[in-house]
Amino acid sequence: MKYVDEFRDPEKAKSLLNAINGVSHHFDGEGKTPLQIMEFCGGHTHTIFRYGVEQMLPEWIELVHGPGCPVCVLPMGRVDDCVSLAERPDVIFTTFGDAMRVPGSRKSLLQAKADGADVRMVYSPLDALKLAKANPDREVIFFALGFETTMPSTALTVLEADKEGIRNFSLFCNHITTVPTIKAILDSPDMRLDGFLAPGHVSMVVGERPFDFVADRYQKPIVITGFEPLDILQSIWMLLEQLVDGRSDVENQYARIVPSDGNMPGLDAIAQVFELREFFEWRGLGSIDHSGVSIRDEFARYDAERKFSVPNLKIADPKSCQCGEVLKGTIRPWECKVFGSACTPETPMGALMVSSEGACAAYYNFGDLEALLAKQRSKKIASA
């Protein structure tokens, strides 16, 4: 528990850990496999590693780091599409900084910029719209990225562009959806997750109800969780209480930010501008039904995919990558054949090594592998 003292309220952390340890007899013992709890969101993964949350937990709890890092799961073919759009001489291609380094099969956006493409980092889609107004003879494309958390911002920007009649602005839309992706993980045949920490800020937009199916249909407990280390410990405790009671409910640990109905103006904007795609391609997970959105016909003139010809080639993940298995919790990051050898944060091969919020990069960078390996070894010895 070497990190507990870094918590804002170490006493509360200790009492939560005591409570967690207090129910170990329900979950620990001969022949029992560790509980697997998935945190879906990359923000949670970041907190878990920064504060060493996993090392504090008893051996019978294993955290599975989910696919909730939009930069990590962007398929190589989409990055290639970005590069080909950015290389058009009439285009100013705008993107969040996080997406600059994601490797494509030819080059990243950063390399495209170095080679002369007009690629600009922006903080907000509003900045891209401002650039479009300032450069009426150029086409400004905004690389729209992220889960439901950032969807209202791009939708509202399109609505504003439409209201102002700005025509040299478009989105390359790569927004992805949380709920269909959780469903795909639950439907996967090798899945053995026992519960979920649901993403706090996605829930701030969509509310609690979209997660009902996890509790009702799949009978897995799910707790909407904040980003403080104490939030995460408390949510794990709430999940354990559900498991001890034999319940599966949607609970909201992050009610201070997440209203149960979500954000109405945000949801309205999303519904006006976007519709579900039949499927969307993910790095590491392959194609998932309804897991992305595209721009509705009414706003087709703001859709870079329709305005320009985008190659939209499917580039397979490298064969040696086992990101899919790591994402589903069937193997741990360091058990992947290329972890730390052919695949490192400097030269990432797989999705999860790309961004600091990816599980593999987090394991690699935070260097707590020894402690986690020791935890795994002692578990094996204990259960042998």
Next chain:
Amino acid sequence: MCLGIPGQIVDVVDAEKKLATVDVSGVKRVVNIACVVDDTHSVDACVGDWVLVHVGFAMSRIDEREANLTLELLKELGEAQEEIAAMKASAEL
């Protein structure tokens, strides 16, 4: 992008477009406040509110204590510095 950053709304720039200035750790920038405005809370009533800002949009009202705790967390995670730098850079676009 996903964690957002807390700031305080200091004035309304354009009530029609729902644009307001937010102060994030001393850095001021114009953000869209459409998602924190409704029938019971007008644009003008937002001045003084603490909000969680995601990519230039205020997405949720928070109390001041929560805002400070979140800012501290983001600093520890190394995310606040990056976010504020991106905000500053975008002001020069």
